[in-house]
Amino acid sequence: MDNIQKEREEIIEIFGIHFESLYQVPPLAARIIGILIIDGCKSGLTFEALIEKLGASKSSISTNLKLLLNMEKIYYFTLTGDRKKYFKSAPLSDRLNNYLKMIEAESYIINRMHDYRHKTASCAEEKCNLENIISYKNHIQEIEKTFHKTIAEFKKIEINNNSNQ
Numbered sequence: 001m002d003n004i005q006k007e008r009e010e011i012i013e014i015f016g017i018h019f020e021s022l023y024q025v026p027p028l029a030a031r032i033i034g035i036l037i038i039d040g041c042k043s044g045l046t047f048e049a050l051i052e053k054l055g056a057s058k059s060s061i062s063t064n065l066k067l068l069l070n071m072e073k074i075y076y077f078t079l080t081g082d083r084k085k086y087f088k089s090a091p092l093s094d095r096l097n098n099y100l101k102m103i104e105a106e107s108y109i110i111n112r113m114h115d116y117r118h119k120t121a122s123c124a125e126e127k128c129n130l131e132n133i134i135s136y137k138n139h140i141q142e143i144e145k146t147f148h149k150t151i152a153e154f155k156k157i158e159i160n161n162n163s164n165q
Helices: 003-023 027-039 047-054 058-070 092-120 124-163
Strands: 074-078 085-089
Touching (some): 027 047, 027 058, 027 074, 027 085, 047 058, 047 085, 058 074, 092 124
Antiparallel strands (some): 074 085
């Protein structure tokens, strides 16, 4: 195995471990995402190609593809005159949007806590807690702005890449 192939395998494994933990999916599903990011970014990968690359059974690949499709971590497309499905990982802007949703949920909670603590802070500990909440609220707002900006940049890149194909 040459160095590039070894590096490819290591990156797929790193992606696999990361996605397995992040999305709470089986190891095979996580590695499917990794392979689609590494090998499927140009034209997608067929079901048969995934079987070959992963060395897993048809039923295991099928089950994990269905899971990832339902979770919207991957998508597929077809080509005119070709009965095969071509799978790709979700665009980076979509993955970042999922993170943004978590941050927005956190922001909602922090805003509610801020309003509550602002009305009820009556002792030094609660006033300290309010200061922490205000600082955290500012941090979350900055993260939200950054995510919105980054997602917009990725969407421009993705639109440009799609129009060049």
